Amino acid sequence: MPVAETQSAKQKFMEFLAQKGLRITSQRQAIIDTVFGTDKHFTADQLLEWSRARDRSVSRATVYRTLPLLTESGLVREMDFGKDYKFYDPNYAEHPNHSHIICQDCEKIVEFESEKISMLEDEISHELGFSVATQKLQITGTCEELKKLGACKNRSC
Amino acid sequence: MPVAETQSAKQKFMEFLAQKGLRITSQRQAIIDTVFGTDKHFTADQLLEWSRARDRSVSRATVYRTLPLLTESGLVREMDFGKDYKFYDPNYAEHPNHSHIICQDCEKIVEFESEKISMLEDEISHELGFSVATQKLQITGTCEELKKLGACKNRSC
């Protein structure tokens, strides 16, 4: 996670807040630093825990109130991987069109980008009378290791 | 929704139940008839309502207990369209690789299939060391009508 890009996403979000007349409190700062200081997917619960490591005064309510702001800004996206809780992906600032491939065995998630798929999406959407705003592609699969060894070792997937 | 195919999905699910040693009760029958008698997406709540129209004795608990069986069979897929409740799509029996495009304005959902995208997904997944099990693609967009008229009339999207 290059520092320059990370800071830029953070900057963008702080501008987003400013534009809405919203304040940058110490709690929000801790949450923002956490979100844009990682490239990992996280849950609301994890975000609370990690933010609290920076600022003990962050509450669950504030996390849940900040999450919609993050998604509204477009810099973070809510993801459903079939669990009871939602995941949040902070990598949309740098890679707005990336997709996910999820290992059925170890549940590890790999991100990838495909220019070709994006173009096809544009093309098909246009044929259907739409212009694309966002795309979300999730592939579920098994890794080679799983097929060969009967279980994947959490290495390649 | 061609009757032959619809019945075949229903048959498949009843075989699935039989194979697991599960019984076909009147309540399950009503739910199954409902699910495979439509090509519309539905919520748990809608499924309850529609099933009750066929058999008044269907309870919410039975609907919630049957839904996992339907998804486990692969004939119905759970979908997250960003709402608080889940949607279920009964069209995976006939079109296992279809995708969705969602109008941001009227929220109507159009389904489409793309052989080209499927092939790219296979190709990329293989490069990453995976073989594809399932795929889920959601495109969010605005329809032409929306852009021209400022609002879409719920006709083309």
Add this chain to the structure above:
DNA sequence: ATCAATGCAAATAATTTGCAAAAAG
């Protein structure tokens, strides 16, 4: 008979919200 399946009502758990106190500008 036997064991799975049901309805009911209570439980669960993630997320949301009202409110009085605290902090930002």
Add this chain to the structure above:
DNA sequence: CTTTTTGCAAATTATTTGCATTGAT
């Protein structure tokens, strides 16, 4: 000062579950 933001605890809501009873085979 004024307005937003906070933490807390209570509320909300989709979904799940325990249990005594019913029904399929």
